[in-house]
Amino acid sequence: MEQAALVNAIGSGRVSHDPAELESYSSDVSFANRVRPASLVKPRTTDEVHRILKFANETKTPLVPVSSGAPHFRGDTVPSVGGALIVDMSGMKKILMVDRDRRVAMCEPGVTFGELIPAAQKAGLRLNMPLLPRASKSVIGSILEREPVVMPKYQWDISDPLACAEIIFGTGDEFRTGQAAGPGTVAEQRAVGGVQKAPYGPGTASLHRLIQGAQGTLGIVTWVSMRCEILPSLEEPFVVGSCDLDQLLELTHWLIRQRMVNECFILNNANLATIFANPAAADYRSLKAALPTWTLFYTVAGGEYFPEERVGSQIKDITEIAQRLGIEAVRTVGGISANEIMKTVQQPCANPYWKLRPRGASQDIFFMTIREKLEGQIAGMAAQADRSGYAAADVGVYIQPAVQGTSFHCEFNLFYDPGNAKERNRVRELTSSATKSLLAGGAFFSRPYGDDARMILNRDAASVEVLHTFKKIFDPNNVMNPGKVCF
Numbered sequence: 001m002e003q004a005a006l007v008n009a010i011g012s013g014r015v016s017h018d019p020a021e022l023e024s025y026s027s028d029v030s031f032a033n034r035v036r037p038a039s040l041v042k043p044r045t046t047d048e049v050h051r052i053l054k055f056a057n058e059t060k061t062p063l064v065p066v067s068s069g070a071p072h073f074r075g076d077t078v079p080s081v082g083g084a085l086i087v088d089m090s091g092m093k094k095i096l097m098v099d100r101d102r103r104v105a106m107c108e109p110g111v112t113f114g115e116l117i118p119a120a121q122k123a124g125l126r127l128n129m130p131l132l133p134r135a136s137k138s139v140i141g142s143i144l145e146r147e148p149v150v151m152p153k154y155q156w157d158i159s160d161p162l163a164c165a166e167i168i169f170g171t172g173d174e175f176r177t178g179q180a181a182g183p184g185t186v187a188e189q190r191a192v193g194g195v196q197k198a199p200y201g202p203g204t205a206s207l208h209r210l211i212q213g214a215q216g217t218l219g220i221v222t223w224v225s226m227r228c229e230i231l232p233s234l235e236e237p238f239v240v241g242s243c244d245l246d247q248l249l250e251l252t253h254w255l256i257r258q259r260m261v262n263e264c265f266i267l268n269n270a271n272l273a274t275i276f277a278n279p280a281a282a283d284y285r286s287l288k289a290a291l292p293t294w295t296l297f298y299t300v301a302g303g304e305y306f307p308e309e310r311v312g313s314q315i316k317d318i319t320e321i322a323q324r325l326g327i328e329a330v331r332t333v334g335g336i337s338a339n340e341i342m343k344t345v346q347q348p349c350a351n352p353y354w355k356l357r358p359r360g361a362s363q364d365i366f367f368m369t370i371r372e373k374l375e376g377q378i379a380g381m382a383a384q385a386d387r388s389g390y391a392a393a394d395v396g397v398y399i400q401p402a403v404q405g406t407s408f409h410c411e412f413n414l415f416y417d418p419g420n421a422k423e424r425n426r427v428r429e430l431t432s433s434a435t436k437s438l439l440a441g442g443a444f445f446s447r448p449y450g451d452d453a454r455m456i457l458n459r460d461a462a463s464v465e466v467l468h469t470f471k472k473i474f475d476p477n478n479v480m481n482p483g484k485v486c487f
Contacts, residue, residue: 005059006039006085009051016040024070025077025086029361029418031428032075032450037064037084042091046168046222052087053172053220056479061085064481065216067109069136071353073364074449076215080483087220090138096223097195098123104163104197106225109140113348125228128154128161131265131398132275132349140224146212146447148400148409150263150345152256154229155403158446161227162208164196169219170475177201177208180225196225210470213447216481218474232262232301236311237338238329240322241292245378247327248296249371254321256405260314261298263345264401268294269334271396271413275344275354276336284358291334297341361418362396363427365434366411367443374399374408377441381412381434388430390414410443448485457486 007015016022017039026036038061043049056063062084066077069090079086092108095116099105100123107116113133120127127139130147143162149155164180179194180186181202189196199208211218242248248266255261267275272295273288300318302310322329331338355362369377382392396413414430416423435452439445439459448456457464464486471478471487478487 003039006041006055006061009055010041010043010048014042014044014048016042022086025064025066026079028070028072028075028078029356030073030075030078030363030450031424031431032078035079035082035084037079037086038082040086040088042088044091046166046174049087049168049220049222050172050174052085053168053170053479056085057170057172057477060477061479062482063087063216063220063479065089065220067138067141068134069112069138071134071136071356073355073362076449076481076484080481089220089222092222094223095119097190097225098125098228099195100124100230102195102197103228103230104195104225105228106196106223107139108223109138109221111139113137113139113142117347120228121231124231126231126346127226127228131400132345132354134353135348135351137348139226140221143224143226144212144214144221148402150265150400151229152264152401152403152405153259153262154227158403159199159208159212160403162212163199163225163227165208165211165224166222167211167219168222170477170480175207175219177211197227213485215449215484217471217484217487218480220480230303232307233304234302234307234311235262235299235342236301236315237263237297237299237342238318238331239333239336239338239341240296240298240327240329241294241333242296242327243293245294245375247325248294249374251322251325251327252296252401253371253405255298255318256401258317260300260318262301263342264296264298266294266296266399268395268397270394271398272334272336274358274396274413274415276340277357287334287336291336295333297338297345299342355413355415358415359417359423361416361424363414363416363431364411365414365431365438366409366447367438367445368402368407369410369443370407373442374410377410377438377443380437380441384434384437385414385430388426388433390426390430453485 022037027034062081064079064084065087067089089109092110094108097106114135116139128149128151164178166176178199178201180196269288269291277284277287300311300314385392385395398411400409402409414427416427445456
């Protein structure tokens with residue numbers, strides 16, 4: 001009866017009970033337990049999302065929102081309970097707005113980076129995007145997950161580049177955050193020259209912060225507007241290699257503090273080789289051996305007016321800073337050119353996705369930290385890996401300055417063979433032990449997933465109590481992705 005009611009509410013063309021299709025949503029690359037959903041629905045309009053929420057509340061059917069295509073990595077799109085309905089938003093493909101004058105774009109959840117990047121470039125804009133998102137990654141999914149962006153110069157708040165959003169909460173109520181809240185509809189706001197760019201509001205509330213990191217446990221987002229940047233007319237990329245991470249962190253500090261660079265991040269040799277090596281293992285090993293332990297990549301860019309003068313002046317200033325630190329910015333490192341890196345990181349990742357290339361799977365440990373703690377946390381992770389039997393030299397490390405360089409996203413990538421039970425168990429145990437150790441060492445896990453989410457969030461009972469209060473307000477029937485975060 002419930003399946004018939006769903007078909008009646010949405011239409012037979014939107015609902016699937018195909019066992020093979022449902023099986024593809026029952027697991028991902030993470031260690032989440034395999035749970036097959038009962039049904040799959042693919043809405044195309046906001047009205048259909050409303051009808052899905054109405055059906056779910058009437059029948060108490062758990063909903064699991066999904067916007068990105070496979071592969072998934074964090075367990076948040078795998079049902080935690082039986083009888084769940086997957087709400088696959090990938091069919092909502094509209095790019096609603098790209099406005100160069102106001103540096104803002106708006107799209108639906110099915111739009112991927114590969115689709116929005118060309119539209120933004122055509123308008124003379126660029127996205128502040130994460131490092132090498134997979135081709136199937138939803139732009140909205142990335143923003144809601146607060147994935148770190150590669151241009152910290154333009155990140156004024158940890159929620160950036162999120163501007164406004166339209167959400168259908170678990171109650172079925174439609175809500176718009178920030179400037180989009182009103183007065184009037186979005187169309188009426190645009191008719192008088194308004195755009196949906198400022199995220200704060202309505203009133204003194206900052207509900208955009210509530211939906212980020214919620215893993216679909218409060219509602220379904222049907223569109224998001226995001227801040228963009230003017231597409232540079234001239235870019236000059238550089239790399240700086242060193243075995244001394246502190247040297248690179250010091251240079252990074254000055255580059256961002258003086259707002260001289262756009263893209264700016266640090267990779268260790270394991271990750272840089274993984275991204276640029278051919279699939280052949282021998283090629284990976286030789287490239288990794290040719291690379292310095294750490295590589296800082298950055299770009300210097302000029303806009304529409306006097307780009308050559310701006311870029312030349314900044315290169316001169318950066319050269320002086322680097323010389324004082326005893327390091328040198330160059331155009332090539334280990335046979336990989338800075339220009340090649342720039343072109344690669346300004347687009348989605350080519351298939352196969354880079355984290356799957358070394359061994360077929362990857363488990364990521366990521367957190368926010370400050371410079372004073374970063375090197376100690378990296379050393380602690382290396383010690384944990386060696387004790388577990390996972391070679392520390394094989395751990396990929398990605399360091400991303402965030403929010404004007406005031407903090408850092410630190411990410412460890414543990415590559416393993418998912419078909420090898422011994423490797424899989426070793427990485428699973430290492431993830432758990434390393435997370436506990438990093439927590440004790442001051443790491444801030446702002447985006448916890450899976451079993452670790454419970455361990456991390458339970459350290460702060462007051463915050464958990466507040467989150468449960470919000471859950472009761474926005475999803476009183478607990479239909480939105482039950483079992484995730486602390487719910």
